[in-house]
Amino acid sequence: DSGVTQTPKHLITATGQRVTLRCSPRSGDLSVYWYQQSLDQGLQFLIQYYNGEERAKGNILERFSAQQFPDLHSELNLSSLELGDSALYFCASSSRGGRGNEQFFGPGTRLTVL
Amino acid sequence: TQLLEQSPQFLSIQEGENLTVYCNSSSVFSSLQWYRQEPGEGPVLLVTVVTGGEVKKLKRLTFQFGDARKDSSLHITAAQPGDTGLYLCAGEDDMRFGAGTRLTVKP
Numbered sequence: 001d002s003g004v005t006q007t008p009k010h011l012i013t014a015t016g017q018r019v020t021l022r023c024s025p026r027s028g029d030l031s032v033y034w035y036q037q038s039l040d041q042g043l044q045f046l047i048q049y050y051n052g053e054e055r056a057k058g059n060i061l062e063r064f065s066a067q068q069f070p071d072l073h074s075e076l077n078l079s080s081l082e083l084g085d086s087a088l089y090f091c092a093s094s095s096r097g098g099r100g101n102e103q104f105f106g107p108g109t110r111l112t113v114l
Numbered sequence: 115t116q117l118l119e120q121s122p123q124f125l126s127i128q129e130g131e132n133l134t135v136y137c138n139s140s141s142v143f144s145s146l147q148w149y150r151q152e153p154g155e156g157p158v159l160l161v162t163v164v165t166g167g168e169v170k171k172l173k174r175l176t177f178q179f180g181d182a183r184k185d186s187s188l189h190i191t192a193a194q195p196g197d198t199g200l201y202l203c204a205g206e207d208d209m210r211f212g213a214g215t216r217l218t219v220k221p
Contacts, residue, residue, distance in 0.1 A: 002158070042212070042213040042214060043211040043214075044211075045211070058210075102147065102162055105149075105156030107156055108154075108155070108156055
């Protein structure tokens with residue numbers, strides 16, 4: 001158990017819909033990272049927050065957005081969903097704000113868009 | 115953008131065999147991390163290598179960082195079925211992951 005929690009574990013929705021994925025970092029960690037993992041593209045870095053502020057941006061679509069709240073939990077919002085958005089979405093946390101710090105991953109949310 | 119190429123993409127071996135997987139780039143990394151991911155779970159950090167030429171051992175796993183800090187290798191001695199998983203390398207600077215090596219160790 002990494003100490004990072006993600007909800008929900010599974011999510012099934014339809015094209016055009018909007019969903020919110022939630023992540024709680026390890027106790028004491030200030031950084032939260034979001035990743036998308038699909039079969040054909042591997043693990044793709046989406047965005048990082050550090051202590052409530054956006055720190056780094058990766059391959060995140062404009063239809064996607066995220067935020068980190070004062071209690072340090074984070075949410076990833078996915079809107080106007082397309083079939084290609086079906087993937088595993090992972091959250092990771094670390095204690096520091098650098099991009100490549102050692103990260104602890106949650107169990108992931110499996111999103112299926114029908 | 116630092117591209118990480120991992121090889122081989124797939125590897126299937128018998129229990130007890132040795133293997134080496136590679137992570138290569140044309141760019142220099144400040145540090146590089148190796149993770150293992152099992153089906154349905156998130157990646158788990160195995161090691162971080164920082165110094166060129168560095169060798170780190172984790173039980174039967176030996177990690178090496180190239181002298182020029184552009185490449186790394188993971189060697190597993192006497193592989194066991196529990197070593198089965200997706201092995202990923204990641205560079206520090208932009209958190210880009212390689213596509214991984216999917217290892218299967220058959221009993």
